[in-house]
Amino acid sequence: MRDLVYCCPITKQPLRKEGDAFLTESGTSYKLLSSAAGNDIPVFISADQLTGGDVISNAMYAKDDAEESYDNFLSWLFLTFDQDEREFRLGLIERLGVKPDYKVLVTGCGLGDDLKYLYPILREQGELYAQDLSDLMVAAASRRMTEMFQNSENLHLSVSNASALPFPDGYFDAAYHFGGINLFSDIPSAIDEMARVTKVGGRVLIGDEGVAPWLKNKEFGKVAIRNIALWASDPPLQYIPEYSRDVNLSWVLGNCFYIIDFTVSCGLPYMNIDLVHKGARGGSMRTRYFGQLEGVDPNLKARVQEASAGAGKSASQWIEDALRLQLDSSK
Structure with a gap:
């Protein structure tokens, strides 16, 4: 593993490995866990540092039946909307335009349900990084990926906060998140961070629960929201970085989940604000x-x-x- 890909999530200082920890030049230490594949899993956050929705998510993941409940929900979800999970997830990944030599980040990876579709595309030439705030979920994702792929050298997992990612600017070709951002304690920072670590021209995709506005006040939407309150969430469009282009908003899974994808840019769209108007009012x-x-x-x-x-x-x-x-x- 290339240790220097990771950096301090707070200061963005580079890290070096010493024993079972990553260290910054100023002495901050982050412990390393062993993964099922034998790779190191750096831990950049602890439970006592979590706030807001992150506390709720971490508590859910810590339950004894968390894995089973997670799997049961996903099974119910795709059966409810008569959607093949593999086709659905590959369809989202296709929006990123992922190529075999890409470096891709998945935030809030959970049990790795998207990793198993991304990894076959990247494992020969590319790099796949994934993070979650729950060490239990990250450990489970590592175990599941090892069971599915004997060699997972190009898969790197970390326990970290999506609102303060441990990666340098512009390292990834694409960043992906599906399911969970509605509960993040700091949604604006989480989106900013995905854009920050993605290179200019790279794509970012974010999706989560949220009934489409034209259905929210109809019986269809009310039924959905009564079942799961988070389905009343609105797409966080106001937090998309201003330096973004080719922004798309769509709804999937019975129009009960929003998808936002955009290209990272280094500036605002071109606009000539000095062009003088013709006519009685004039000015520019x-x-x-x-x-x-x-x-x-x-x-x-x-x-x-x-x-x-x-x-x-x-x-x-x-x-x-x-x-x-x-x-x-x-x-």
Whole structure:
């Protein structure tokens, strides 16, 4: 395993391995657990550091029957919507455009239900990293992947918080999350972190429970939400980084789960805010936004419109000329 891929989730300092721990240059230590495949599993967070929804999730995962309950729910889910799980998950992965040499991150991996479909694509040339806040879930995912794939050298698991990922900027070609983000204690940071660790041009996909708005107040939606309250959740579109492009929003599984996917960008879309409008009002996007002046008497505004029209100018140009003339004459 390439130790230096991981970094301190707080300071982003590089790590080095010493014995059964990862260390930062400043001395912060993160212990390592042994996985079922023999790989080290770094632990970047402990239960006493969790807050909000993360506490609820961790408590659910700590129950004796957590694995069975998790499996039962997924079985019920896909039967309820008459959806083949393999086809469904591969369909989501296809949206990322994953290639065999990609580096892919899965956040909130749970028992690894998506890993078993991603890993065959990546295990020869690529790298698959996955994290969850529950050490029990990560251990179970490791065990299950080892049972399914004898050699899982290119699979790297960690116990960490999705809101403070232990990876450097722009390392991954794609980042993926399905199921769980509604309960994250810090949803904005979790989305920001997925974008941060994904390179410019890479894709990010996020999905979770949330009945489509056109169904939420219909009987169909009410039945779904009465069954599982989290299905009333709205897609967290307001937290998509402003430096994003090709943003898509869709609903799947009976329109009861939202999917958001977007491309990481390094800047805002192109927009020429200095292009002058033709017509009576005139001005540009820049002047209309940044150049607003104090309000004037409505009758005076009407006189400006008449005067500018008589002068063959836009109101914006006439006002600018009048202000310049007044300012120049007052020097």
